[in-house]
Amino acid sequence: MRSQAIRRCNPIIVCALLLAPLTAISGITAAPATGAMAQAATPAAIADYRRKLNAYQEARAAFEEEAGAYWNAIADKRRIRNARRRDHQPVTLDDYVLVQPPLYDGPKQPVNPEPEEERPPRQRKYIPVVADLLKAAAEQFQFVPQRPASEMDFKRAYARLARAYGLTREQAVRIYSFETGGNGNHDMQSGLSASRPGSRAISTAIGYNQLLTTNSVELLAEQGHDILRALGAKAARLSGSQRGAMERKIAVVRRMAAYARSVPDTWSAHEKLADTPKGWAIHALVLDIDVGPLLQTHKLLTSIIFARNKGYTRPLTAAELEMMNLTGDGTGLDMVTMPQAMRERVPTANFFQRRGYERNPVAIRHNTVAKLLAVTDARMDSNSAKPGARELAAAF
Structure with a gap:
């Protein structure tokens, strides 16, 4: 069995994806x-x-x-x-x-009424955005992702692959609804919004399932053989210039996969690699109409396979699969396999690190497993009625 590192999402990052963080508790210092x-x-x-x-x-x-x-x-x-x-x-x-x-x-x-020595403002770590990823892909691998002619084209490609790999329409559409608010595009990045001028990226999460740079590196390292196989099968059905373009894309993805495998197959090693120009270039694959849907599909599929390998054979609901997608498969399965009576009693704090929990108003307000799953389902219900979600449902 392949490394389980792909399932280890950082709960602190997860909190940022759920909602904007609360102010962290500071140390005992005078303001x-x-x-x-x-x-x-x-x-x-x-x-x-x-x-x-x-x-x-x-x-x-x-x-x-x-x-x-x-x-x-x-x-x-x-x-x-x-x-x-x-x-x-x-x-x-x-x-x-x-x-x-x-x-x-x-x-x-x-508040201290006496003047104190001013401290320099803390420098925020820069978060790469789509333009950075495209620049890195061009410079590091001489690659330009093939963008869809329309968002519906990307949705059709994703739906076709998701269904072929065994994901249900309910799982894919409801997770898309939760992750993107029901109207997200294939290049939607967490924190950025055209309706909010001046908004900033809060993470590198992009796409229908909001993949992080580390997710892209991890998926390519662990699922690269299947991704290359699928691209090769597609190339075999093409001819002329289209086939040539696909073969060049395959060559780039093969080089990227080799680079992703150049470090130990652990989350921490892939996280370090992801925070480099070559790692940013790999993340640009989520924007490609051929590779992006494969990465999005495999992100959810690994959770389903993980649960099955652990003996959990009942189909996962969309909310259960989302828990695994957000918190990592091990933590998510802990919640998913819990009987309803236990879900009603077990606090959500059991599945977080302290800092992550204290910055997560969703987990604090909905403070048992049952409540957290219920609010996830409710958000999926409301967002599934939005135009983007209805389009994805139609693509199936």
Whole structure:
């Protein structure tokens, strides 16, 4: 069996894909004051600030101790579940933390009335966008993705492949509806919107299933043989200049696949490779009308195969498959295989790292497995009625 690294999505990234993150909990530091407030500081104001700061620090320290113990318990229970599954032992309610995580409800951090040394603004890591991917593909592999003449052409190509590989229309359309809001194009990138001037990419996730750069590298490394086989079969049905163009594309994809396999078959190794010009070039394949639908299809298919190999033979609902698509197959299957009675009681915190959970308002509000699956289904229901989703359904 191939490496399971492809199934290991970072929960922190997942949170960013679900909704814009909440403000992360900061350390115990004093907020700087500026302008007139700093100039107007009096001994009384300074004394009041120090009293409030002391109260805040004490409350925050007590909370951090409680929260640290909670999240340590979450990690311990996760290790126990993994060990039980490796030993083919049943997982029960006792293998989960059944109380909700503590929430800080103490005093707010006070504003320091005294001037403080200004700190340089934190530099955001640059997130490549479609233009960067196209530039990298041209420079690194002398490749230009073949874009569809229309969005419907891409949807037809995706639907044809998804159905041939065993995905159902319900799975494909509802996941598209959830990931893109029901109207996304093949080149839609997370965070960017034509209706929001000045919007910024929040991740490298692109397309109907919102593949990250690491997903593209991983898929090409692990599924490259099948992708090349499918492209070769298509080339055999072509002739003349079209066949020549396809054969040149196959040669590029073969070189890209070799590069993707040049590192160990782990998520961390592929993540490092993905954050290079050649990795960006590989990610440009999601835009190609021949390769993009194959990558999108394999991303979902690997989850279905993973569940089947673990003995889960019941067809996955779209919401269940989305949990595996978002959180990674191991974590997703943990939720999917849970009986309904357990889903009602197990908090969603069991499936997150602390930082990811605290930045995810969806998981916090819908704080059990049953509620999280229900809100996913509800969003799929509403978005499936939008024009883009109806077009994809028609393509099937």
